[in-house]
Amino acid sequence: MAIGVLVRAGEDAGQRLSRLRTAVASTELTSPRLNERLDVLARRGAAERVRIVDSAIIALATSPIVDRVVEIQLDRVLELLEREPDRIRALVRGQRDSMVGDVVGRFRAGAAAGDDAVDRLTLRWTRNGNAETPT
Incomplete structure (x- = not known):
């Protein structure tokens, strides 16, 4: 909730700054110095918002x-592991199989890409009449 309040406050400040820019732009008071000052304030506000949100997240x-x-969730997992080790083993095996499948899939995709590259190179050599190995 605190993070939401901080984000909302930052959004409100940004909207106010935007309205101020619009008001200044519509008057004859527009000057490069004023625009620079508004840019500095906008950057400072954005940096401060990031700092406050980061601090709030760290505190949380x-x-x-x-x-x-x-701690409570970890205790539940450990208790489940003690009561139903086969269920956890099956879960771990499923994760392992999934990871192995992903690695094999990536390896196959890489091999296929390599095969395609070799095929293109071979085709290029044979089209140019360079069927022999390049030096």
Whole structure:
């Protein structure tokens, strides 16, 4: 909720700055110096918003409440592992098989791309009458 409030405050500030730019642009007060100043304020506001959101995320991630939630979930997983090891083994095997399948698929795709490259090179050589091996 705190992050949402901070983001909303940043959005409000951005909208106000945008309205100020529009108002300044529609008057005769427009000057390069004023526009530069507004650009500086916009960049400073964006940087500050990033800093505040990062700080809030770090505070949330390192909070005792989050630690407790993670601890509870970890206890549940370990308890499930003790009660139903076969279920967990099947899950791990499925993950392993999926990972192996992904690696094999990538290897096959790479091999196919290599085969295509060799075929194109061979075709180019034979079209040019260079059927012999290049030096």
